[in-house]
Every structure is written in C-alpha cells, then in structure tokens.
Amino acid sequence: MPYIPHTPDDVRAMLDAIGADSIEDLFDEIPAHLKAAGKLDALPEGLSEMDVTRLMNERAAMDAGAVSFIGAGAYQHHIPAAVWEIATRGEFYTAYTPYQAEASQGTLQVIYEFQTLMTRLTAMDVSNASVYDGASGLAEAVLMSLRANRKSKSRKVLVPAALNPRYTSATQAIVENQDVALETVPFCQEKGQTLIDALKHHEGEDYAALVISQPNYFGSLEEVDALTDWAHANGMLVIAVVNPTAMALITPPGEWGEDGADIVVGEGQPLGVPLSSGGPYFGFMCCKQKYVRQMPGRIIGRTVDMEGKQGFTLTLQAREQHIRRSKATSNICTNQGLAMTAATIYTSLLGPDGLTNVAAHSHANTQVLADKLTAIDGVERAFTAPTFHEVVLTLPKPAGEVLAALAEKDVLGGVSLATDYDMDNAILVNATEVHSEQDLQLFEQALKEVLA
Amino acid sequence: MPYIPHTPDDVRAMLDAIGADSIEDLFDEIPAHLKAAGKLDALPEGLSEMDVTRLMNERAAMDAGAVSFIGAGAYQHHIPAAVWEIATRGEFYTAYTPYQAEASQGTLQVIYEFQTLMTRLTAMDVSNASVYDGASGLAEAVLMSLRANRKSKSRKVLVPAALNPRYTSATQAIVENQDVALETVPFCQEKGQTLIDALKHHEGEDYAALVISQPNYFGSLEEVDALTDWAHANGMLVIAVVNPTAMALITPPGEWGEDGADIVVGEGQPLGVPLSSGGPYFGFMCCKQKYVRQMPGRIIGRTVDMEGKQGFTLTLQAREQHIRRSKATSNICTNQGLAMTAATIYTSLLGPDGLTNVAAHSHANTQVLADKLTAIDGVERAFTAPTFHEVVLTLPKPAGEVLAALAEKDVLGGVSLATDYDMDNAILVNATEVHSEQDLQLFEQALKEVLA
Amino acid sequence: MSETQLIFQLSHPGRSATSQAPKALSDDKLSAIPAHLRRKQKPALPEVSEMQVVRHYTNLSSKNFAIDKQFYPLGSCTMKYNPRGANRAAMLPGFLNRHPLAPESHSQGFLSCMFELQNFLKEVTGMKGVSLAPMAGAQGEFAGVAMIRAYHEARGDDERTEILIPEAAHGTNPATAVMCGYKVREVPVGKDGDVDLEALKEACGPQTAGLMMTNPSTCGVFERQIEAISKAVHEAGGLLYYDGANLNAILGKVRPGDMGFDVIHMNLHKTFATPHGGGGPGAGPVGVSERLLPYLPTPMAGQRDDGSYHWIDSDTLDTSIGHLSAFMGNAGVLLRAYFYARSLGREGMIRVGEFSTLAANYLLKRLEAVGCTAAYPDRRASHEFILTFAKEAKELGVTAMDIAKRLLDYNQHAPTTYFPLLVPECFLIEPTETESKEALDEFVDAMAAILEEARTEPDMVKEAPFTQPVRRLDDVKAARELDLTWSE
Amino acid sequence: MSETQLIFQLSHPGRSATSQAPKALSDDKLSAIPAHLRRKQKPALPEVSEMQVVRHYTNLSSKNFAIDKQFYPLGSCTMKYNPRGANRAAMLPGFLNRHPLAPESHSQGFLSCMFELQNFLKEVTGMKGVSLAPMAGAQGEFAGVAMIRAYHEARGDDERTEILIPEAAHGTNPATAVMCGYKVREVPVGKDGDVDLEALKEACGPQTAGLMMTNPSTCGVFERQIEAISKAVHEAGGLLYYDGANLNAILGKVRPGDMGFDVIHMNLHKTFATPHGGGGPGAGPVGVSERLLPYLPTPMAGQRDDGSYHWIDSDTLDTSIGHLSAFMGNAGVLLRAYFYARSLGREGMIRVGEFSTLAANYLLKRLEAVGCTAAYPDRRASHEFILTFAKEAKELGVTAMDIAKRLLDYNQHAPTTYFPLLVPECFLIEPTETESKEALDEFVDAMAAILEEARTEPDMVKEAPFTQPVRRLDDVKAARELDLTWSE
Numbered sequence A, B: 001m002p003y004i005p006h007t008p009d010d011v012r013a014m015l016d017a018i019g020a021d022s023i024e025d026l027f028d029e030i031p032a033h034l035k036a037a038g039k040l041d042a043l044p045e046g047l048s049e050m051d052v053t054r055l056m057n058e059r060a061a062m063d064a065g066a067v068s069f070i071g072a073g074a075y076q077h078h079i080p081a082a083v084w085e086i087a088t089r090g091e092f093y094t095a096y097t098p099y100q101a102e103a104s105q106g107t108l109q110v111i112y113e114f115q116t117l118m119t120r121l122t123a124m125d126v127s128n129a130s131v132y133d134g135a136s137g138l139a140e141a142v143l144m145s146l147r148a149n150r151k152s153k154s155r156k157v158l159v160p161a162a163l164n165p166r167y168t169s170a171t172q173a174i175v176e177n178q179d180v181a182l183e184t185v186p187f188c189q190e191k192g193q194t195l196i197d198a199l200k201h202h203e204g205e206d207y208a209a210l211v212i213s214q215p216n217y218f219g220s221l222e223e224v225d226a227l228t229d230w231a232h233a234n235g236m237l238v239i240a241v242v243n244p245t246a247m248a249l250i251t252p253p254g255e256w257g258e259d260g261a262d263i264v265v266g267e268g269q270p271l272g273v274p275l276s277s278g279g280p281y282f283g284f285m286c287c288k289q290k291y292v293r294q295m296p297g298r299i300i301g302r303t304v305d306m307e308g309k310q311g312f313t314l315t316l317q318a319r320e321q322h323i324r325r326s327k328a329t330s331n332i333c334t335n336q337g338l339a340m341t342a343a344t345i346y347t348s349l350l351g352p353d354g355l356t357n358v359a360a361h362s363h364a365n366t367q368v369l370a371d372k373l374t375a376i377d378g379v380e381r382a383f384t385a386p387t388f389h390e391v392v393l394t395l396p397k398p399a400g401e402v403l404a405a406l407a408e409k410d411v412l413g414g415v416s417l418a419t420d421y422d423m424d425n426a427i428l429v430n431a432t433e434v435h436s437e438q439d440l441q442l443f444e445q446a447l448k449e450v451l452a
Numbered sequence C, D: 001m002s003e004t005q006l007i008f009q010l011s012h013p014g015r016s017a018t019s020q021a022p023k024a025l026s027d028d029k030l031s032a033i034p035a036h037l038r039r040k041q042k043p044a045l046p047e048v049s050e051m052q053v054v055r056h057y058t059n060l061s062s063k064n065f066a067i068d069k070q071f072y073p074l075g076s077c078t079m080k081y082n083p084r085g086a087n088r089a090a091m092l093p094g095f096l097n098r099h100p101l102a103p104e105s106h107s108q109g110f111l112s113c114m115f116e117l118q119n120f121l122k123e124v125t126g127m128k129g130v131s132l133a134p135m136a137g138a139q140g141e142f143a144g145v146a147m148i149r150a151y152h153e154a155r156g157d158d159e160r161t162e163i164l165i166p167e168a169a170h171g172t173n174p175a176t177a178v179m180c181g182y183k184v185r186e187v188p189v190g191k192d193g194d195v196d197l198e199a200l201k202e203a204c205g206p207q208t209a210g211l212m213m214t215n216p217s218t219c220g221v222f223e224r225q226i227e228a229i230s231k232a233v234h235e236a237g238g239l240l241y242y243d244g245a246n247l248n249a250i251l252g253k254v255r256p257g258d259m260g261f262d263v264i265h266m267n268l269h270k271t272f273a274t275p276h277g278g279g280g281p282g283a284g285p286v287g288v289s290e291r292l293l294p295y296l297p298t299p300m301a302g303q304r305d306d307g308s309y310h311w312i313d314s315d316t317l318d319t320s321i322g323h324l325s326a327f328m329g330n331a332g333v334l335l336r337a338y339f340y341a342r343s344l345g346r347e348g349m350i351r352v353g354e355f356s357t358l359a360a361n362y363l364l365k366r367l368e369a370v371g372c373t374a375a376y377p378d379r380r381a382s383h384e385f386i387l388t389f390a391k392e393a394k395e396l397g398v399t400a401m402d403i404a405k406r407l408l409d410y411n412q413h414a415p416t417t418y419f420p421l422l423v424p425e426c427f428l429i430e431p432t433e434t435e436s437k438e439a440l441d442e443f444v445d446a447m448a449a450i451l452e453e454a455r456t457e458p459d460m461v462k463e464a465p466f467t468q469p470v471r472r473l474d475d476v477k478a479a480r481e482l483d484l485t486w487s488e
Ligand SMILES: Cc1ncc(COP(=O)(O)O)c(C=O)c1O
Pocket: A332, A333, A334, C076, C077, C136, C137, C138, C139, C170, C172, C173, C214, C218, C243, C245, C246, C267, C282, C283, C284
C-alpha cells in the first residue's frame, strides 16, 4: 500500500487494542446510506512512482522548448542552484507553521531575516511573512488601508488603469464582497504613465488610498514622488505595488515623496522563485511601523528565552484568525512560506551588487530588444515614458495573430493588450538577464518573418 | 571573486598579520623562474553560474532523447526520487572520510548498514565500504585471492572468457604489474556458458582462484554450483562477480556449491546509481569472515563509546595504506562513498519484495524483447542457456552497421560483440523494468526497418 | 557558535557570491532611467559568500522539526508523508519554466494534469465542478462563501446577512465570512461533540446565507446529524459549506456531495500530501454542486471535443466570482497533488480514510490506557481526536502547553494545542495513515512518561523544553517590545 | 530515541514502500530461470515504508559534520566549498541517463565537456597530455607509476626495481608503488621540511624507476630544491612523479610540468571543488610529459578535424596501460570539475593558489600568536601547515587527538591528525581559499580556548567530545571483537 506502513498483523493488533472487529466498524457513526465505499470509479488505478514520473515527464516535455519574452507580472531570472537545493531540504520543506517556536527556530529565523530583507529592499519599517501573491496582496493592502486610514471614512480606493489588470481584477473580486470600490485613474496614452492631471478632479473627495505601481503594467516608471505627495495631501494612504528586482535600481517606496508610501506590496516571484505556471509565488507586504497592527499575515519577532538567549517567535497574533477569529485582519492562515524561504536564500546569495546587476541586465536587455524590434518596419514603442524591464510595442498587425505565429516558431513573444486595453496591435514584451544575445536575435528574426 | 570571500580589507588585514606586503610575497620560496603567473592562456574567461548552466544544459540536451537497450555492465533502473534527494544533502555530500568518528556517525552508520545489506544480498559474511567499480573490484579480488589462498603459491587466476571483457582488461591492466597472470576459460559456443569440460585440463594445476560471473557477459546464467565445487576441489578460491539486482532472484554466491564463493565483487550501479556515462558507480566486495584481514578498502565496525552507548568507527585500519603504507592490502583511499550511500537508501526503499519485482520485470521484459526481435526474419538468439536480463542476438547483417542505423532512429540497440568475440553479427541487448511495452515495440519496429 | 548569527551579521562590505549574478554593467547602459527615479543607496542586503549562505541556511534548517525527521501529529493539519517523487516531478524543467501566460499551444502538458486533477477531486468529493484556483484553505473558504453570496445575489435574495458557524470551527471560517461581508453567528456544540441541533434550527432564518462546517468536525468526531443539519439550513434557504480540512478522515468513505454540501474546499497540502513548507504554500481547490457551477473562480482547465485542453476564464464564464490571484493558483502544489492522486489511484484513496481513522482510534485507546483523558470518550475518533489536560492543569499545575513543550524533549512534535477553544487544556492529535504502529507506540510511551513526570517533577515539566536550540521563549516581550527587523 | 536504531530494526515483515518498485509478477514469467538457480529465501533486506527510509536517513545525515555546515580544515584534503551549481549541472537528465557505451553520435555533449576539461588540466599543470580515467588520487598514482613502468619496459630498461618516496609522503604513494610491482625506498626529510638532498642523491641509481613526491610537500612547505631533485633523479634515469593532492597551493603559480615532473595526478575532489561524498567519489586524472603520452590510460576524449569528438581507446592507442575501470571513470565528478573550471576561468584559477596560501599563512601566524607551535616556524606555509603538540603531550598529557576531539565541541572539524608521521603529535591544517577571515578567526579562538583548557582542565579535554552524538569510541574493542554486520 503506497505510503501506508501497516501490515495485516499491525492492523489486527491495532483493531484489538481498539476493540473493533474491522476497520469498517470504525465508521459506524456514519449513516450507512451515506457511505461511498467502492464508488470512486472515475479514478484510475494507482501507479508506481516510476510510471507517474514517466507520465509527468512526458507532460512536462510537451510544454518545454520555447524561448519566452512574456513578463506581465512573472519574470524569468537565473535561480542559483543553492536556492532550491536548500529550500527543499526536508527540514524546511516538510515542516509546518512554527507554532512550537522552540522546535522551529530555523524557519522562524529565516522569516525574521526575510522581514529584514524586504524592509531594506523597500525602505519600509516592517514586513510580514508573506501573503499568497502580489495580486491578492494588493487586495489585502486595500482592505488594510481602510483600517489604517483613520482620517478617512471612505470605502473607495483609487487604482491606476496602468496597474496590472490581473491585480485589479483579483483585488476587485476580493474586496467587492465588503462593498469596497476601486475607482480607476486613466493613464496618459502618449507616455504610458499615470499623471497628476488625471487625479486632479478627485481632489477633495474622500478615498482611503491611492495605489501606485512602480513600474506599471506597461513597464513604465511612474513619477512616484509627485503621486505620493498628491495622495498624502489629499488624505489618502499610498499603497505601492513594486517589482522587487527593480528595487535594486529604482527609488524604493519608503523614499517616495515627502513621507514615503504607507503600505507596500508586490509579487515576490522574481526573487528566486521559478515561473512554474503561476505558483507557488508569494506576495510580500511591508508598511510603516504605525500600521503594523493593521497588517494581515504572520509576523515574527525576536525575543529571548528563559535563559536570556536570543530566539524568534510568532508575534502580534492577536491580528490573526486563529486568535481573533471574526475580528482578524484577514483570514489568511497557510501562507507561501517555502517560496519566501527560497527568496531569502536568493536575496542573500545575490546581495546588493548581485541584485543590482540582475536588474541592470534586465533593463539593458529589454532596451536592446526594443531597439532591435522597433528597427523592424511598422513596429514601434507605444509609449514614451522610461521603462524598467518591460515595454509595450505596437505592431502593424493584430497582436493575437502575431503572437500565435511567433509561438509556432517556439517564440513566446509577450502578451497582447487587446482585451485589457483595447490596444489591438500592442504587445507587452519583457527581457531579463537570462536572455542571451542569440535569444534576442531569435525574436527579432522570428518577428521579421511573421511580419514579412 | 567566485567562491572566494576575501575583500581587499580582509586581504590587507591578513597580510598585516602575516607581516607580508603582498600575496606574491607568500610565494617567495618558489624559484622565480618557475612561476607560471599569467600563463594560463588556454583557459577561457570565468563564467557566471547562469552561463555555465546554460552551456551544460545545451551539452546535456545533445545527448538526450534516445531509448537505450545497452546494458553490458551498466543498467537503467528506476531510481526513487528519495535516493538522491537525500544522498545530496550537504551532510552526506560535503563530508569526507569519517576520520573523526564522533562527528561522522551518520556516514559511519550508513556504511555499517550498507555492509549488512550487501552481505545479506550475497549471503556472505563481511563486506567493505566500496571500491571504485566492479571491474577494478575484480582486480582487487584477484590480488586478494593470492594473499588469501594460503594453499596456493600460484600467481595465476582462471578467468572465464564469458566474463565482461571490460572487467578482464581492467583487471589485466591492474594486476599484470605484479606479475599476476589471468588465464582464460573458453565458453560453450552453443550455450553461452562456462562448462566444467572447459576446466578439466586445468585440474592438478595450481591457481589461486577461479572467477565465476553470474550472470555472465552474455546474460547467461552459469551453473555456479558445479563450478564452485570444482574450484574448491582443485584448491582454488572462488571469486564471484555478480549483478546485485539478480541477487533477488538468483542463488547468492554464499550458497554456491558446498562451501559458497570465497570473495564476491560486483558493480553496485544497478542499486540506485544513474548510468551517468560510467560513473561514479561503486564496486562492492564481500568475503568469508576468515579472509576479512585480506580484504582491501574501508571497513566499519560497531563498538561502544566511553558511556557504553553504541557507536560506529573505522576498523581493521591496519590493512589500509594510511597506516600500513607499502604493506597495505591496496592503495585505495578515497572510495565511492556517496554512491554507496545512495545504494543503501535505494536498497532500503525497495526492500526484498521491491528488489525482487525489479529483477523479475527486468528478466521478463528482456524475454519479451528477445521474443519480439527474434520474430524478425534472420534474428536469432545466439545461445541456449537461460538468461537473466540480457541476451545475445545474431543478426543477418554486421552488428556495427545495424546499431548505427538504429541510432539514427534514436534507438540504442545494445553493444556489438564483433571486437571482443569476433561475433560480427551479434549484439548484446538488455531491457529492465524501465522499458515500457511501447519502448519494446519501438525497438522491434526500428529493427524491422533497419533489416528490411 | 556561529549558528545564532543572522545572515546580516555575516555581512562584510564588498564581499559577494560573485558567480551568482551577471557581471556589473557600466552606468551608461542605465541612462534611460531618469536620475531622480534611481535609488540613491544600494539596499543593505547581506554581502556574503556563496558558502556562507549555504552553510547558514543549512545550519538553520537543522533547527526545525519536520515530518522528514519527526512524528508531527498536529491536529487538523494532516502532517503525512510528502512523497519525494512528487517533488521531483513538479520540479521538471518543463513545468518550472512554463510561464503562467504561455499560450495553450505550449501548455497542453500542464493543462492535461490540471484537467485530470479537477476530475479526480470531483470524484472523491462527489461535487459537480472543481476549481483549483484558491491558494490555500482559507482562500478556498473565501471562494466558497463568495460563491454562496453570488448565488443569493443572482437570485435577488439579498436579505441574507449571516453565516452560521459551529463554535468549534477553525478561525479561518469566521474570518472568511467577514471578508465576504457577512456577519457570523456561532452555533453551540454539545457535550458529545455534535452540533446543538436545536440551537442551530433556532438560528436558521431568512437572514441565513449559509452554514460553514467541518465534518468530521474539529472535535475529532463525525457529525452524526449531518443530514438533519443540511435539511434545516436548506429549508431556511441557506447553503452548506464544507471545510475540507478534515477530508483525510473520510476519503473514499463518505463524500461531502453525498452529505448534502453545496460547496467545499479541500486542503491539498493536507489530504493530498503536498508539503507544508514551513507555513505554506498550500492549495485550496473548491468543489461545488450543480447550482454553484456558474460562480466557480477562474481560471479552470477545460477540454475540447478534439481532446485538446484550454483555459476557462472569466471572459467565457462571466458569472464567475473571478480571479483570486494574478494567475492560476499554486500550480506547483497542484502538480504534487496530481502525482499523489495518480500514485494512490482508486484503491489508495479509499485506504487513506480507513487507515488514518484506524491510526487515530488506536492512538486514542492506547493514550487513554496510559492515563490520558479523552474529550469525547464515548465517540469514535475520526482521523484525529482530542485529549484534555484540565485535570492535570488543576491538580498538578501542568498545562497542555507544558506537556507540549516537554514532548519536544522526547523528539516528538507537539499536537495542536488549545484548539478547538471549547475544550479546555486540549490537544488535537492527528497521527495520519503514514505513521507506523511503532511510531504511534513511541508517542504513547513519551506521553506516559510525561504524565509520570507531571506527577513526580511538575516543575521540571513546566520548564521544558531542555533539548531544543532555545528554552521557552518570552512571547510577552516579543509582543510588547516589537523587534521585527534586524538593525546593526 | 529512534535515531540510533538501524534500518533493520525498523523492519517489519510484510511492510514495504510499495510505490517504489513495479508490482509483483506471477511466477510463470520467471519460468525461464531454472529452479536450481533460483534463490531459495528472499534476502533479508529491511521491510520499511518510504517515510521510514526518508526519516531514517535524513536523521542519520544530521549526525555528520560537513563543509556545508562546519569549517573543515582537514589537511591534504582541500575541503573547500562545493558549488551547488555544479551539482545541478552534473545531474541534468541528459548526463545522468547517458549510457557509458552510447555511440558517439549520442555523446557529443558529454565528450565536448571531457575534451575541454582535458585541455584545461593540461594548461594548469603544464603537462602534454591528460587522461581523466582514474577514479581517485590513488588510482591516478597507480596509472602514473604504471606508465613509468611501461616507459622503462618499452625501452628495455628493466633493471629498475625501486621507487623513491620521501618519508613525509602520503600512504597511498608507497602502497601504489608496491601495487605496480616496485620496491619502496624511503628518503629522509630534513628539519626544515625539505627532502634531504644528499640522502636522495645517494639513493638514486640504476635501480631507480622514479621518485614520487608532493610539492608543496605534505610538510606544508614548498620543496625549494625541486630542480636539484629533478636533476638527480633524471640523471639516474628515473622519472619524476608528482602527487597532485596539493595542487591547490600552486594553482596558477607554478606548474608541475615546469618543475620537471614527468607524470602527475590531480585530485579533482580537492583542487576542483568536487564534493567528497562522505569518503568519495573522487577523480584522479593523470597528466604526462611528452615521453609518457603513449602510455596514458584509456579512454580519452579526442577531437576530429571536423570538430566532432570521439573516444581514444586502447584499440587505437595500443601502448596504453589500458582501462582502470569498466568504463571511462567518474564522469559525474568530472562534470562537476568542468563546471568549476568554467566558472573560475583563467583569473579564478590563479586566485585559488593565491588565496589558499594567504589563508594558510594567516591562520598559521594567528595560531602561533595564541601559543601553538609550528612544525616549521621558519618556513612559509603553503596552502596548509603543521602544528605540533609534542610539548602539550609531554607537559600536560594532552595529545593532538585530545585537542582534535575537543575541537568538535567547538563546532569545528578537526584538522588531519598524526600525519605526516615524522612530526610528533601533529595537526595538518588546510583552511582553503573559500573560508572567510571570520571563520579562520573563530578557529583561532577555539584553539586558544582549548589550549587554555589543556592547561587548566586537562582531564576534561582528554574526555572530549561532549556535544556529539556519541562520546569517544572504543576503537580497540571495534578491532578485537569485530562487529561488521548487524544480526537480530
Ligand atoms: C479546520 C481548518 N479549516 C481551515 C483551515 C485553513 O486552511 P489553510 O491554512 O490552508 O488556509 C485549516 C488549516 O489550518 C483548518 O485546520
């Protein structure tokens, strides 16, 4: 029996100790007509590890082999081998939430280090131990801003149209149940940025927060100082949505404008987590010290043991559902611990210089790629704002068609902006340090052929 | 600097402590004209982990994709994921020889368990902790038999022609330096076995040992009882060369004939070690208790600590080179510890039933394959002896030609016996539990096409 | 010794793990980034060598208990063996490198696994549709209650403001109800661990949106009145939510769909043996009955007539409650669950419920025999059960917490403590089907020894643990003098 | 606690890790195997569950010191950081699944790596040809001396029966010479660690087949008279063998080829950072000067004019000493070394010698400053050096062994002890270039503390260690009452 160690002798001895005749007897409190025994006909027969492995090898191979330039919120980066060789050590991989602190100092210290790393990257005061992902993290941040902004009575938050539309829709799906409304701030069609002008008519209105995405979905860098100061001047908190790799090069939200952002969230995936079809990733979440009690998710504190020795433990649990139940800051319980562990190892391995180099190469490669592609007739940059490592290009043909033709050549050329922005001919393209000169040429060549 | 942690500050501080001006000064005892600094021009520039990984990914991919039926001493088996996930844990992977027993109980207990496992598989008394591989292990066994066989003064050993020719040549290369001669015993051309008849004319002559391979290179099962008794009757020790997977189904050497084999060696690779181009594998080596002091290699013993608690330690070190120097049983020092660790985990995971099933499927699949292939016109079994999981087939065309044509179709159809046995049209073919029905059909189909 | 240092304390200006990143670029390659948006000071991340990182985190890992090392009978968490084969399969490059937005042409392998997994989950739960999108149990609950809300709203039935929740419920249940805009009304649980049916009936009414419950309940017993409960809630117009955290107990035995539940979530990191990762990730797929099919969260995997697979997204399923994350959920966890489902197969699934229940009932009886007090002594255990140490706390001053800490010294992870809240000084113990009888017996021996120590050396027990990297920690200080990040 | 049990003690008849192997076959599928050759009783292997195996070996692993966890300054072993990237690259399926006898058409990727590695090794050693075949240092030595023998034999120069070996040499050197059919003549080493040149000259003669030596020597110093030695041996008609165990000290600084050596082996598991695996595997490639090229062990990788790669085997190189194993050597180790060489590159290689020498000289000076006695105080350290505790042994009764055991309590792996044999009560200490200055300083602190303890509490030191899974073991009992396998 796969994974079950009991022999017939064991079973007999255990039933004897229980005083039952058969395993079936143990289910005698269940109304007989409800029992499903023998019903699971739609399940196939069990397979050996070898056979499941072969099957999944074949499946995985079907999806491999293309060169991808898709970003849109999830980015390819080189992941040092040490990261997952250590993260998948049984001690990290098969432990659970560190409820027994004394027997979980490993995980607890990792989280404390992670919290420190994230606050240093974002220039914020405190961090939690992860939420599910960047998008649901934004939903948590929106809800948190309602609790944290004592000056506001509003259940409305301003969200830029240039925010990743998947973040907007997930946030919408989550917060609308509590009658929270997201209002959209349009972007400048020429620059691909969110301008103060577009905010002006909201002045004087009550909003709990303004969301600022840096870079935004188009890869454009926003004028974060002005936006931040505008929000604060208008009684709103600032929720920053940032790319963690970009933080190595770009002003961190803690330093935006006069006072810095109030809450920071983002997708942690770029920090050592593989693309992996969308998950597990992790959302990171930082805030100013004064809002820490409004923050959802686990938080680890440093303290001392009976003998005065340093140790780590779950703290501020009164915010959490297992203590506060319906009064909790969120329902989140199981989080994305292992991905966070990997990110901690990744970030430590790269250090300030390594992460800067990754960010710089990603930026520079994207510039080179954009230059190569816009040298093709009819291909142009859609916007004029400076970009980090993603860029919107307009094509002489419908994006969907072009992307499909590129995919036939095993080049995944980005995502179309047709559905989300009615920009039928526009694609969002990303390159990072993993793209070699040949990769870029491959894309250029393929696009030439497709557009020819 | 990859892997070197020292900053310029560190270097300065270290040089100051030494009282040297520069690192170069530390080499001032080396005659100046010998120094090679700046000479390594043939070396390329250093690459990042990402770049070396990409490079090696490309190289590895070049060699992937074929279905292989090559055996000839190294066999594909399913390796449970747990085996190498545990074996490559830093604690096993990056430790060295357990010289400090108290800080190496993990490795030491693994070896003690390995020794026990191997003696149980082979039905022998004692085992060492591995030699390099099966072939060099045979060389060690031959040398050992000269020391162990007190009744013989001979420096000659009888070796069957049906032994893996790579074992014969490696053994030859190693033992000839000590003027030890290997004499060949021919095999029966019809049966593909080593017959007593072929030994008869050696009766009365002095040999230190007779080597018996079970199965032999052709996959044939030898009549080991008769061979063993003949050798013992003629004052020779018996050196068994066995396949460890086969041990689950086939009489183990400890039970051959009246007295059993005296020394057992073999290639441990089938026990959870990947094909990996030929290594690292490991040679296992077992013997009767009375010969333990003649056995080369590391041996672990169970003992107690100061407090009477069970512990494990290197023992019988007086056989080894680091103690006995020129009087040692062998020069072996670094052995194949990690592969042995993997084999210990593998064998424990499979257990008696699992290993039996692996052996049975390998045998049965090979039978099915042979039946399929010999159904093709002109393809026949070369020999009549029963086989374990390998079989010699004769083809209507030269083996080299056929194998090359099969390789074009990404079917690696076995090895040719042309060079080693002058059997120009013969191939040695293996299947194991990893070959699916489709794999076997693929071979059948490809061979049909090639021979058409 | 170096283990207690923080990675930041190993940092040394100018040191780095050079080969882990590309070489530095000259600044002119960054000229497209306006100066005022450039970071002024590089972030104070650790500057350490590759070996320092490997050594640091390897050593830290050894300060954890884990299933791979210890018995870990954390009730309600199903800490069963996590097959290593599942890890290897989920980490295949073809899966790891697949972008979540890769076109369907380059996703057939992955989609086929997801499609099959949806079907397996439908079959074992008896539900009509499954979405794999939720990223953990609590997000599954959210999706479930949001669907209940969407259902009522679609029918214009918008007076329903309350979710009923038995008091034994896990904290995520009430927290979820609130996140979905509902008020929570708690329903008492009787002395035998079953819901107080009369109180429930009283609580039901036109304001009832639904009931959230776990069955077997968090009291470690099967709710025998489930059909009556279902009837009462349904008659009041509410829907029934099944918290699948305890699905392990009944896998192959009873199906939530057959019990009358309208919507359920599953914790694949429990029932389907995916690892808990030191706190996550998990996966919390939701299954629904016919009437909630239109509201399932997206995306889901679908199959076309030609056998090819595609995504079902909110553009085609516009009644969906939508996306709960940026992409499709915790794909890597789902692949591990898929591996597990394929290796168990039909027979294996049925055994899970049987043997987890066998283990729990055996452990309960043996613990009772050595002097432990069961919270519900007259009931069968499900896959878990509750002990109460109220007597020990009162008579010896030794609390459930003390016993939990002392267990660590016996190299046993402590069970869940102080949950459910209604049982004083309690342990919720879940051994799972993957622990050998010997492992269970060792736990019994440890408990027997600790009970003896509690009688003879209570002060020692109250100071436990003694063998861990730290002694008992000052949680009050941790909360009062917040120290959440390290600074020099 | 369960950790000390053997896997066999966890065994339970009829238990198994079912999914790890294919299902049982009916016996008629085995009818081709004659009954008298069938095993009568199944082998008494452990019958355990998958989780039991994982838990058992995970727990066992934690009873090891390892570079990934501790400073491990084992002299002559070069315990440097083993890059994790090398492990990943060598474990790529394309490499792992390649059969050693795969045709060249399906081996170009692997062969290209091997061909380049041969060239890299030629360049860093200054030799003319390299074979990667030997599986460890000792097998490399064997190949080297066998080539020396083949060389003399080919010239009909068959009176040469002796190999000269400095007394400080590693035990493998004399053992190898004997395995190659030679007698060993030991050459004394002077007070300064250099070979006694006069004695050497006297030992040289027509019976001299060659000299085996390590440089820097196992005394941790560079042999300054290397050219004179080379001249003496060569003039006597012997060849010079270089034991490359200490190559790390001079990588990029001096090349054995330039020093006049005819044949060398390298320990890639030392100098090229491949892991030591708890005792192995290693790889011991050999390099030769022009005149020994014909004798290199096979197979080797060659390149054709069209750029494709092929094997050079004994059929084409029929003067070769032949194969030393069934296939081509420890391929997986060689791939890791290849990774290392590519990531270091030219500049990186040069740094290895520099920084390993810097670390050793720094550590030596600091240890002297806290009261340790250097064996060769007037010499530069190479990448390693020797301390002697003869004084402590005599005056305090505290031996090198005691100090080594006590170091374990300080979470430091002990250096090599009692080697070389000519220095009494010695430590051979090799810090390597990958340890940080802080790690070196911690070792100094530990040594200083222990020396203090040796003075104040010598009995305590003599009973160390106290913090390991076991106390000091009874080696005498182990050898007297042999217990080499477990039985019920
Ligand atoms: C009964 C119960 N319900 C819900 C949950 C929440 O699941 P998750 O932690 O995956 O969000 C848990 C998990 O701890 C639980 O035990």
